[in-house]
Amino acid sequence: MSTREKHDRMANAIRFLSMDAVEAAKSGHPGMPMGMADAATVLFGKVLKYDPADPHWPDRDRFILSAGHGSMLIYSLLYLTGYEGMSIEDLKNFRQLGSKTPGHPEYGHTVGVETTTGPLGQGLANAVGFALAERMLAAQFGSDLVDHHTYVIAGDGCLMEGISEEAIEIAGRQKLGKLIVLWDDNHITIDGPTSLSVATDQLARFEASGWEATRVDGHDPEAILAALERAKTTEKPSLIACRTTIGFGAPNKAGSNGVHGAPLGAEEIAATRAALGWEAPPFVVPTDVLDAWRLAGLRSRQAHKSWNERLKGTDHDKRGEFERRVRGELPSKFAEVTAGIVAKAQADKTPVATRKSSEIVLEALTAALPEMVGGSADLTHSNNTKTKATSVYVEPPKYDGRYINWGIREHGMAAALNGIALHGGFIPYAGTFLVFSDYCRPSIRLAALMGVRVVYVFTHDSIGVGEDGPTHQPVEQIAALRAIPNLLVFRPCDTVETAEAWKLALERKDGPSVLALTRQNLPLMRTDTNERCLTARGAYEIVAASDDAEVSLFATGSEVSLAAAARDLLEAEGIPTRVVSVPSFELFLKQPEETRKQVIGTAPVKVAIEAAIRQGWDAIVGSDAAFVGMHGFGASGPAPKVFAQFGITAENVAATAKARLKKG
Numbered sequence: 001m002s003t004r005e006k007h008d009r010m011a012n013a014i015r016f017l018s019m020d021a022v023e024a025a026k027s028g029h030p031g032m033p034m035g036m037a038d039a040a041t042v043l044f045g046k047v048l049k050y051d052p053a054d055p056h057w058p059d060r061d062r063f064i065l066s067a068g069h070g071s072m073l074i075y076s077l078l079y080l081t082g083y084e085g086m087s088i089e090d091l092k093n094f095r096q097l098g099s100k101t102p103g104h105p106e107y108g109h110t111v112g113v114e115t116t117t118g119p120l121g122q123g124l125a126n127a128v129g130f131a132l133a134e135r136m137l138a139a140q141f142g143s144d145l146v147d148h149h150t151y152v153i154a155g156d157g158c159l160m161e162g163i164s165e166e167a168i169e170i171a172g173r174q175k176l177g178k179l180i181v182l183w184d185d186n187h188i189t190i191d192g193p194t195s196l197s198v199a200t201d202q203l204a205r206f207e208a209s210g211w212e213a214t215r216v217d218g219h220d221p222e223a224i225l226a227a228l229e230r231a232k233t234t235e236k237p238s239l240i241a242c243r244t245t246i247g248f249g250a251p252n253k254a255g256s257n258g259v260h261g262a263p264l265g266a267e268e269i270a271a272t273r274a275a276l277g278w279e280a281p282p283f284v285v286p287t288d289v290l291d292a293w294r295l296a297g298l299r300s301r302q303a304h305k306s307w308n309e310r311l312k313g314t315d316h317d318k319r320g321e322f323e324r325r326v327r328g329e330l331p332s333k334f335a336e337v338t339a340g341i342v343a344k345a346q347a348d349k350t351p352v353a354t355r356k357s358s359e360i361v362l363e364a365l366t367a368a369l370p371e372m373v374g375g376s377a378d379l380t381h382s383n384n385t386k387t388k389a390t391s392v393y394v395e396p397p398k399y400d401g402r403y404i405n406w407g408i409r410e411h412g413m414a415a416a417l418n419g420i421a422l423h424g425g426f427i428p429y430a431g432t433f434l435v436f437s438d439y440c441r442p443s444i445r446l447a448a449l450m451g452v453r454v455v456y457v458f459t460h461d462s463i464g465v466g467e468d469g470p471t472h473q474p475v476e477q478i479a480a481l482r483a484i485p486n487l488l489v490f491r492p493c494d495t496v497e498t499a500e501a502w503k504l505a506l507e508r509k510d511g512p513s514v515l516a517l518t519r520q521n522l523p524l525m526r527t528d529t530n531e532r533c534l535t536a537r538g539a540y541e542i543v544a545a546s547d548d549a550e551v552s553l554f555a556t557g558s559e560v561s562l563a564a565a566a567r568d569l570l571e572a573e574g575i576p577t578r579v580v581s582v583p584s585f586e587l588f589l590k591q592p593e594e595t596r597k598q599v600i601g602t603a604p605v606k607v608a609i610e611a612a613i614r615q616g617w618d619a620i621v622g623s624d625a626a627f628v629g630m631h632g633f634g635a636s637g638p639a640p641k642v643f644a645q646f647g648i649t650a651e652n653v654a655a656t657a658k659a660r661l662k663k664g
């Protein structure tokens with residue numbers, strides 16, 4: 001068999017597995033895997049460094065299917081190349097409940113899937129994080145242990161999404177030469193030809209951002225291989241536009257939007273079998289083809305062996321540290337470091353903004369944890385995210401810094417953070433204003449869905465922003481973030497709670513965390529010096545009542561000290577009042593019912609106070625409780641005046657409680 005014939009048969013295996021699986025599921029996207037089968041065959045057959053026997057090999061090349069709707073492409077490849085976690089039965093169960101072959105690739109669910117994709121553009125932006133992490137880890141541990149590429153298959157949709165612009169600009173500035181994007185340049189999206197909605201010269205666009213860009217016939221294996229080989233040698237990231245036909249091989253549907261996201265139908269599949277000369281029935285891969293694919297899966301065995309040898313030969317301490325970093329375990333001195341931070345915070349009673357508290361905490365944490373890599377979307381000195389240990393920028397050619405200047409690209413930043421965390425070896429954190437968490441939201445949602453450890457430092461967390469006004473004053477963002485499953489949202493009230501929040505965010509390996517931090521100074525509230533991490537409970541009594549409480553005040557962040565002042569006013573009038581700090585709704589709602597009841601208490605009047613909307617509070621305090629907070633957008637002016645205008649004052653809290661007591 002000629003080389004070309006062999007290639008065609010290997011590519012056709014992807015095509016038929018994809019179209020037959022979509023047909024069996026009666027839903028899915030056959031067009032993209034059929035169109036990109038040639039490029040994928042060259043990539044997995046000749047270029048990609050991977051070992052199906054060890055899908056987690058740290059120095060494997062990363063492959064990211066940004067066009068996640070074409071999931072059958074990756075599932076076919078995982079089966080064909082011999083990943084243990086992917087059998088022909090799994091392919092037959094495409095899109096079925098509980099199967100390893102869900103509609104879109106899901107990280108943590110299917111072995112060999114590096115990141116969850118489906119929301120277009122996210123995978124491409126994740127890949128920038130992967131490629132950056134590779135450079136940073138190589139800078140820290142050397143190219144003997146870290147030297148791999150990041151390959152992406154992206155579609156027109158990925159390139160149209162705004163996030164792609166942020167991603168390609170970051171990659172261009174960072175000269176991520178080992179990032180290689182294969183663009184499925186098929187001129188088709190769901191609604192029809194791309195000419196309906198784009199007139200962009202994509203090659204020129206990428207080149208303008210510092211990429212190498214080239215175009216090949218996406219059905220010519222030699223041209224694809226040559227382009228990939230060349231891309232591997234460049235100092236710039238590479239775009240390879242693969243001019244393809246969507247649904248390649250289907251005689252009547254190829255090249256049309258009809259093949260993008262619907263089963264081909266029995267007739268067209270039969271016609272495709274005839275056209276491509278494929279006689280095997282559905283889900284049967286002829287032995288010669290399967291053998292060729294399994295051999296391709298063995299290609300990197302030797303490279304893997306040599307890598308293992310190099311790791312074995314690495315200095316004992318360095319090797320231990322590398323393995324710890326890759327496992328994502330915290331250093332053994334972590335508990336000691338965090339205890340020290342809390343003790344220091346309690347000794348220094350100076351009022352500080354929690355963004356400053358976070359900086360103080362970060363100074364110690366980043367000094368102790370070399371895996372922490374910081375950054376900000378151009379608000380470093382507002383977010384207080386840069387420390388002595390992270391003072392050097394991550395930049396080409398050395399990438400030996402620990403702070404990333406993301407530019408004003410919140411969405412691209414948040415997606416790249418996911419990539420850095422997924423790559424392994426790092427715990428990324430980064431900041432912007434809380435109000436702009438909306439710009440990060442799709443990537444935060446994916447971090448939560450994937451369960452990756454990313455920490456967001458969202459400062460300027462309320463109308464306490466003051467003069468910048470309602471465009472910069474978050475009111476609904478905290479509730480919106482609390483709505484995301486598996487995301488921990490912390491709104492600490494002082495340095496101690498901030499330190500505890502950081503500790504909890506870093507200890508958690510299975511999901512992201514938000515720290516919502518103030519711009520304005522706050523007094524130290526946690527003066528009692530016991531060492532328990534009370535933030536871990538989500539809510540706890542921070543100020544007791546002098547007698548059986550008649551009023552319970554519940555507050556977060558900057559409103560905890562305000563609640564304490566209201567308590568003093570009420571106590572002065574003979575009304576026993578307690579204050580409960582609620583740094584994390586999610587952690588509190590996870591507590592046993594008895595604990596929750598105890599914290600909520602039995603006082604007849606409950607008032608929740610938060611300079612944000614009420615949504616979410618009812619689950620804590622009940623819908624019968626009073627609420628002092630925001631009911632609409634904020635206003636521009638000095639913070640104390642803005643708080644007064646919206647009635648978020650100790651006096652109003654006391655008056656609200658008293659009015660409730662009278663009614664009772």
Ligand SMILES: Cc1ncc(C[n+]2csc(CCOP(=O)(O)OP(=O)(O)O)c2C)c(N)n1
Nearest residue numbers: 032069118119120155156157188189190260
């Ligand atoms: C953010 C986002 N918006 C919309 C969609 C729905 N969607 C899935 S595929 C697709 C068209 C993508 O076109 P293209 O990338 O050219 O893929 P192809 O038609 O080549 O398979 C759309 C709009 C999505 N998955 N993600």
